[in-house]
Amino acid sequence: MYKIAVDAMGGDDAPTTVVSGVESARDQLPNVEFILFGQLDQVKPLIQDMTRISLIQSDDIIAMADEPVKSIRNRKNSSLVMAANAVKHGEADALFSAGNTGALLAAGIFLVGRIKGISRPALMTLLPAIGGEHDVFVMMDVGANADNRANHLYEYGILGSFYAHEILHYENPRVGLLNNGGEEDKGDQMHKDAHQLLKTGHTKHLVNFVGNVEAANILQSPADVVVSDGFTGNAALKAIEGTAKTIMKTLKNSLSNGGVRAKMGAGLLLPTLKSMAKQWNPEQYGGAVVLGVKAPVVKAHGSASPKAIAAAMVQIESMLDSNLINKVDTFVTDHKDDLAARMDNK
Known part of the structure; x- marks a missing residue:
């Protein structure tokens, strides 16, 4: 069973659109569990069926206009940072957000972690x-x-x-x-x-x-x-x-x-x-995928519909099913001398 950490507060119409998209994806993906990070007084009333959905309270939100790296470093209790840390610590297999693009990139690189050699x-x-x-x-x-x-x-x-x-x-x-x-x-x-x-x-x-x-x-x-x-x-x-x-x-x-x-x-x-x-x-x-990090990290547009969010979840499952990240990691390790030489020369 795969677990996807979801920033439930990211997006123009969050958490309503995010919850709707997650429930649609849950009905399509029997092998996936969803961990929603957000303000539970807003998130929980929206959920029609708690099957394979768990909730974790986060007290803070990174807004679209917030400075990305500073937010990731200083706002530890935000829904995005908590979701990224769940992936970092092995509590989830992938990260999804429809929120601040720069913050998601920073979370992917600094929290989930860059593949060594990329x-x-x-x-x-x-x-x-x-x-x-x-x-x-x-x-x-x-x-x-x-x-x-x-x-x-x-x-x-x-x-x-x-x-x-x-x-x-x-x-x-x-x-x-x-x-x-x-x-x-x-x-x-x-x-x-x-x-x-x-x-x-x-x-x-x-x-x-x-x-x-x-x-x-x-x-x-x-x-x-x-x-x-x-x-x-x-x-x-x-x-x-x-x-x-x-x-x-x-x-x-x-x-x-x-x-x-x-x-x-x-x-x-x-x-x-x-x-x-x-x-x-x-x-x-x-969604758009952050490639080069240690787990699937996927970004949907801030105005994404529930259908688009569900499609992103299907995309994440495909990445997990194919073992994409480990295959990239193995390739980079096997060709590390070639990649290092190119980094030095260019």
Whole structure:
């Protein structure tokens, strides 16, 4: 039986949405128990069925605007810190929150702990792949680290490949480096160095590197894993999400305001439009994962619905079932000399 430590107070509509999502996940996952950390006078009345749910009182909450590292160090009785410490001490197998992203990252790195040999854990998400062999691709880092070195991007290629292989079941995941051109000499020095590290890793059969990919075509399945520095990755992710929302809104408005013919056409197109909306709905993919730490740590969006939170719990169970963290740890240990050499040189 797996145990997931849940920050019940994290999120825009917590604890209501979190509790609803947990109960939905509980009904789907018979092999999972949920430990909810929060203010019990608010949490307990929301629970319809206590089956495989336990509650632990926390007197403090880390808000969205709080400074992440300072909060993790000083607010020991917050729901997030207590949940992270439960994982640290082996009382739970994984950590979930829909709260402060920076605080969750800090909790993952400083409390749950970094895998030895991974220099910089990163935030990974899934995005839709259009017209390729697979429906989604892995992208990281999408915001954990604003400043990176070339060896960090090389490590992201390894971490993303493990997720794509073990969780998405991609046979030999193709790794691409997000850059401002497809040629090998494109980009600043850090990206040029990262390209060379990934290329060398390809020759050693450590990553299946396919070269640089551009933001203009990353949704068209040029790679199964797209690696980036956190600043660029976060900007690209938000641009993609914003563009998708704008297109869907514009299309809806055009059909609604285009007269009788447009509305009749909209009726005929309704199944296709629903399929498009579903493909671009991030809630179906689960949460963003902090890869490079000693246990599954998953972040849902602050405005995540109960359905999205339940999907994140399913995602966590998949990570636990596949033994993903131990497999990454074993790989890093077996290749520690290679990784250390790259850290020294880049």
